[in-house]
Amino acid sequence: DAGVIQSPRHEVTEMGQEVTLRCKPISGHDYLFWYRQTMMRGLELLIYFNNNVPIDDSGMPEDRFSAKMPNASFSTLKIQPSEPRDSAVYFCASNRGNTEAFFGQGTRLTVV
Amino acid sequence: DAKTTQPNSMESNEEEPVHLPCNHSTISGTDYIHWYRQLPSQGPEYVIHGLTSNVNNRMASLAIAEDRKSSTLILHRATLRDAAVYYCILSPGNMLTFGGGTRLMVKP
Numbered sequence: 614d615a616g617v618i619q620s621p622r623h624e625v626t627e628m629g630q631e632v633t634l635r636c637k638p639i640s641g642h643d644y645l646f647w648y649r650q651t652m653m654r655g656l657e658l659l660i661y662f663n664n665n666v667p668i669d670d671s672g673m674p675e676d677r678f679s680a681k682m683p684n685a686s687f688s689t690l691k692i693q694p695s696e697p698r699d700s701a702v703y704f705c706a707s708n709r710g711n712t713e714a715f716f717g718q719g720t721r722l723t724v725v
Numbered sequence: 726d727a728k729t730t731q732p733n734s735m736e737s738n739e740e741e742p743v744h745l746p747c748n749h750s751t752i753s754g755t756d757y758i759h760w761y762r763q764l765p766s767q768g769p770e771y772v773i774h775g776l777t778s779n780v781n782n783r784m785a786s787l788a789i790a791e792d793r794k795s796s797t798l799i800l801h802r803a804t805l806r807d808a809a810v811y812y813c814i815l816s817p818g819n820m821l822t823f824g825g826g827t828r829l830m831v832k833p
Contacts, residue, residue, distance in 0.1 A: 617768075644819050656769070656812075656823035669820065704768050711818055714761075716768030 617717035619705050625723045631693040634720045637686055638707030646714065647680055647690050648704040656704070662688065695724045729813045734828040737803045745798040745827055747813030752793050755817040760787065760798050762809040769812065769823070772798065803831045 618637040626632050638645050646661040660670040665682045673680070677696070682688040692699050702721050708714040730748040737743040749758070760772040773780055773787045775796075780787040786799040800807055812826040 646819075646821075648823075655825060658820065658822060661820065663819075706768070708819065711757075713771035713774070714769075714819075714821060716770065719768050 617705055617707055617715050619703075619717035619720050621720060622718065623721045623723075625725065626695055628696055628724055629694045630724075631691065632695045632699075632722060632724075634690040634703050634705075634722070636688045636690070636705030636717060638688070638705070639715055640686065642707035642709045642715075643685075644708050644710075644714075645682060645688050646706040647688070648706065648716075649701045650704060650719075651701045659690070692722075695722075697724045700724050729815060729824055731811075731813055731824065731827045733825065734830065736830045736832065737800075739805060739831055739833050740802050743800040743803045743807070743829065743831075745800075745811050745813075745829065746795065747797070748795045749813070749815055750794045752815055753817070756815040757817065758787065758789060758793075758796050759814040759816060759821060760785070760811060761814065761821070761823075762807075762811045763826070764806075764809045772811070803829075805831050805833060807831055 620635045643664050647659040648656050650656045659672040660680045662682045680690045700723050702719045704716050704719045706714045706716040757774050757776050759774040761769040762772050763769045773785050775787045788797045808831045810826040810828050812823050814821050
């Protein structure tokens with residue numbers, strides 16, 4: 614398996630634009646997590662899914678952020694409209710049951 | 726959520742053992758102790774986890790205190806590639822909440 618795949622690896626966008634981050638979890642994994650990492654706040658859990666259903670989105674910072682998982686092999690994290698303070702590295706992770714989580718390489722988002 | 730306390734940074738010499746401590750005095754009976762590490766410019770990666778007994782795998786060993794209020798991650802022979810931020814996390818299930826971690830520096 615190629616592991617958790619995130620795209621794009623880097624994204625630079627202007628303030629106010631819509632940004633969509635994508636994640637392909639490892640096949641057979643039933644949990645998917647979205648994290649955000651900044652120097653100031655460290656690694657924050659934004660939302661996680663079980664069997665494509667959002668279970669806990671209490672970490673989503675505000676209504677500008679939304680996440681979907683239309684099927685077991687794909688998830689998106691959307692920011693609309695984006696702001697400079699959204700600049701961060703966004704990680705996607707997946708696992709099966711209560712086993713080790715595998716993280717993607719991350720998407721480095723810069724909002725100018 | 727039960728919290729963990731780790732030193733901000735530690736230094737080690739290459740090829741020597743490293744003991745990374747973690748305090749978790751408010752751990753609950755259902756909390757597993759997880760360790761992940763994050764190498765520079767990469768996503769976190771799993772190291773080891775345990776509940777009550779000490780655990781060993783190819784990467785490291787996990788020593789858990791009898792009262793479970795603390796644990797120690799042991800790298801038996803540090804290499805330059807082990808330089809990373811090490812996170813100790815308590816969780817009864819899948820949700821992993823990362824703290825600040827310990828930045829391990831390995832000197833040649």
